[in-house]
């Protein structure tokens with residue numbers, strides 16, 4: 001069925017007596033390719049589609065979903081969502097108002113779709129990854145090389161009994177390269193990867209060859225390097241580690257549904273309390289965090305969230321002060337706190353919940369070079385290798401793949417197994433310098449997980465390099 005046919009069946013079936021009904025049709029077309037040591041490892045094409053019906057009636061939400069996209073399937077899903085609503089109404093825990101499902105803030109019929117550009121075949125991705133693996137294996141100390149690439153086209157058609165309609169299509173690119181080197185009785189790994197909303201033209205041979213050569217050499221350098229020293233010192237985190245720091249110690253603790261207790265059985269709670277918003281000093285005055293689904297290529301950019309709320313850039317933390325949470329209109333109504341357009345679902349068979357989307361650390365004024373030259377003794381760390389943080393998102397210990405010492409303002413030797421630990425807000429108070437626009441990079445991951453049943457979804461984080469003073473650093477883990 002095409003969108004017009006789905007719309008016709010939906011509008012004919014929706015009873016006028018129900019306060020609000022929405023239908024979301026989601027089609028996810030994906031291609032995955034992985035290569036190990038230049039040999040094709042797996043190739044797959046996946047198409048997944050279905051519809052979800054959401055009912056809000058008498059203050060109670062209810063959902064039904066089906067992969068049967070026929071008039072019968074749509075009618076049955078609507079009937080089932082209404083039946084579930086009738087049955088669950090007497091157990092209602094919070095009476096949601098219709099303000100949680102407002103009219104879409106956009107011109108009628110305007111589509112939030114983007115052009116996805118020319119399609120790249122699995123064969124073309126395989127060729128680029130094989131070439132990259134070959135470059136890595138040229139180094140005799142590299143004992144394993146692998147590459148992964150995927151392209152997803154996600155189409156969401158959303159209609160409501162309010163008369164609203166939106167079609168959104170976006171392309172999501174995900175890739176990674178890995179080099180494992182053995183030397184000097186040690187084995188070390190170096191990776192390169194990202195998740196972005198970019199056309200498939202990103203799979204360029206020259207770029208992948210260059211990065212493959214770099215990570216292969218760095219993996220060998222690490223295997224031959226001394227351990228990272230264990231002492232309190234200044235640390236510069238590069239953007240590909242900053243994204244993990246932002247994600248785990250700012251993003252998750254500021255999700256309003258988590259603060260309200262929805263995630264306590266699964267992802268955990270938060271050390272942040274409702275009364276902290278508007279006054280809590282989360283970090284140093286250099287800390288500026290924005291929720292920004294408007295950045296063109298970032299993984300979780302969109303015009304409307306999955307409940308039709310217009311996405312806009314909002315300061316979550318400004319000059320270190322906590323201003324608002326990551327919460328949908330439902331969470332905003334429950335908590336009476338300000339939130340953002342962050343209601344998202346991972347697929348047609350999952351309800352929308354509070355998600356991070358793009359959560360970015362805004363650039364400062366300091367050049368990377370002056371950050372290093374002003375450092376007496378410290379370490380530069382890159383690329384997350386391991387992470388551990390408690391379920392209140394407070395005490396953490398993170399490890400990186402790669403590090404280089406800084407002594408008397410100059411980068412000196414490479415050190416392996418660099419780690420650091422801290423407690424969330426004291427750590428963000430140690431933020432001394434924020435890199436300028438030149439050191440800013442955009443990263444993303446498709447694997448942020450929360451919700452029961454689990455919802456893995458893509459999130460984006462952009463950050464410059466950042467300098468933290470007097471951090472507990474240790475090696476050997």
Ligand SMILES: [Zn+2]
Nearest residue numbers: 247447448449
């Ligand atoms: Zn996550």
